[in-house]
Amino acid sequence: MASPSIQRRSSSSASHSQWSYDVFLSFRGKDTRRSFTDHLYSALIRNNIRTFRDDEELRRGEEIAPELLKAIEESRIAIIVFSKTYAHSKWCLETLVKIMKCKEERGQMVIPIFYHVDPSELRNPTGTYGEAFTHHEENADEERKEKIRKWKTALRQAGNLAGYGATNR
Template sequence: MALSNFSHEASSSSDSNHVWKVFLSFRGEDTRGSFTDHLYEALNRRGIRTFRDDEELRRGEEISSELLKAIEGSKVAIIVFSRNYASSRWWLDELVKIMDCSRTNGMLVLPVFYDIDPSDVRNQSGTVAEAFAGHEMRFQSEKTEGWKRALRHAANLSGWDLQTLANGEKKIFKVSS
């Protein structure tokens, strides 16, 4: 789906329960200054109100209530999976909340696999497995199992694998006049 098709779908609903049309989830160290900045700008150019957390460094132990409200108040979540996305419990907690909103509120979730194979996310292999090796030493298995379920569910959704698209970013940002 090109951005022009997505913008029509995202704009077609006038559901007043949504403060944001899109919640953009990404690991800043991996994609800030490149893909997610381009995506954010393209969505805004199309008039799609998009929430992007600009915090460079996460503080505290839990997702802030403001961030939870932004997730709950969004119609669509775009999750940009990257090599190090699963290395942060913060993003994994964010993912669990997004997938919960998908199940309970009908939030549309669109995964983008940027510089990572979707099967690594789905099966928790490669860099995802490395991240979980550390998580499993630090956190209860109930917490890590919830993260794994959320990763599998999100990776099974229809989305974009930028590794297999020729000129992947150009196809995503294609905007018709």
């Protein structure tokens, strides 16, 4: 079995800006890895857009690795694919908090894609997002409750951004 890795692709034309990556791609692998996200990632790479995609399928727990934090900070744009079970992943939620912090502090552009979810589900967790938070809040101590508050704030901020929708219609 391969060791946990982070997938990176670079175009041959290196940029001399403050950004190491054009795009940081955030998604819940379980929902979109073999479909929408793979197609999006391939299109970005085909167009020589330096894209960082975390191999989250191999990750466990909720602490974000320093290399991942650095990649978020060094990306000019973050594209977040909000899918049905995105909020079930503590890892995704922690990543989202970091992205929203970089938006505020570093001017990072954030582009949400609402993949079979409505932005209102993020602003006021309902549906599968409400279910996820019910689960996260079960037996939560004060430290966990503070994390949950940060997750909800980041989701609300992201839900208020203009983004793109992807549905089965």
